[in-house]
Amino acid sequence: MKQNHLRSVFTGLIVLSAQWCFAAAATRPARVVESATEPKPRDEKWVARHEGFVKIAKEGSVDLLFLGDSITDGWRSRGKVIWNETFAPMRAANFGIGGDRTQHVLWRIQNGELEGIKPKLAVLMIGTNNLGGNGNEQIVAGITAIIREIQKRTPQTKILLLGIFPRAASADNPARGRIKAINEQIAKLDDGGKTIRYMDIGGKFLAEDGTLSKDIMPDFLHPNEKGYKIWADAIVGRVKEMMQ
Numbered sequence: 001m002k003q004n005h006l007r008s009v010f011t012g013l014i015v016l017s018a019q020w021c022f023a024a025a026a027t028r029p030a031r032v033v034e035s036a037t038e039p040k041p042r043d044e045k046w047v048a049r050h051e052g053f054v055k056i057a058k059e060g061s062v063d064l065l066f067l068g069d070s071i072t073d074g075w076r077s078r079g080k081v082i083w084n085e086t087f088a089p090m091r092a093a094n095f096g097i098g099g100d101r102t103q104h105v106l107w108r109i110q111n112g113e114l115e116g117i118k119p120k121l122a123v124l125m126i127g128t129n130n131l132g133g134n135g136n137e138q139i140v141a142g143i144t145a146i147i148r149e150i151q152k153r154t155p156q157t158k159i160l161l162l163g164i165f166p167r168a169a170s171a172d173n174p175a176r177g178r179i180k181a182i183n184e185q186i187a188k189l190d191d192g193g194k195t196i197r198y199m200d201i202g203g204k205f206l207a208e209d210g211t212l213s214k215d216i217m218p219d220f221l222h223p224n225e226k227g228y229k230i231w232a233d234a235i236v237g238r239v240k241e242m243m244q
């Protein structure tokens with residue numbers, strides 16, 4: 001009996017230890033693959049898309065610029081109708097590329113995407129793809145570096161900095177906590193709207209209990225048309241205000 005009891009206790013400790021390790025792993029980033037602040041290009045296909053943006057920039061005529069990853073890129077597909085109705089008339093350009101992290105956007109800015117244009121406003125939302133390879137502080141530093149680079153290259157451009165959108169279905173998913181912590185830090189970049197205004201519209205995608213519905217983000221990360229409508233409605237007033 002005593003031996004069975006000890007075996008039971010030992011097994012319980014192993015289970016608890018495994019659960020603790022799993023929880024710890026879920027709340028910390030994976031092994032750092034790339035620096036979030038060191039500008040870096042990607043593959044040839046990616047460079048070709050970047051060169052397309054450089055061409056658009058050289059042609060000028062951009063008053064409103066969206067910068068980001070696949071969520072911004074999605075305005076071309078799932079959000080196309082809403083984009084054409086809401087932002088296209090403002091002489092808007094979409095420089096979003098799926099899979100981008102802060103270091104990739106930083107490289108793009110440093111390599112021609114702001115040459116030839118002086119947007120009245122840049123809408124920036126980036127960082128979710130860094131969650132798997134960088135710590136929170138590194139991601140905040142990467143977002144900050146992008147903002148400073150925009151200010152350096154086109155100082156008259158105002159920046160609407162969006163908080164990273166929520167991801168994962170449940171409110172208690174570890175990614176939610178990390179996103180909340182990162183957003184709290186980048187919110188401090190807001191200077192009262194003089195040059196930077198921070199907006200966190202993430203709550204508009206969530207139910208009252210904090211869950212994220214497939215009806216808005218089918219994969220719990222990328223908005224569908226309904227999600228892009230929510231996004232547009234949430235920021236269009238601020239966009240018009242900042243572009244005046």
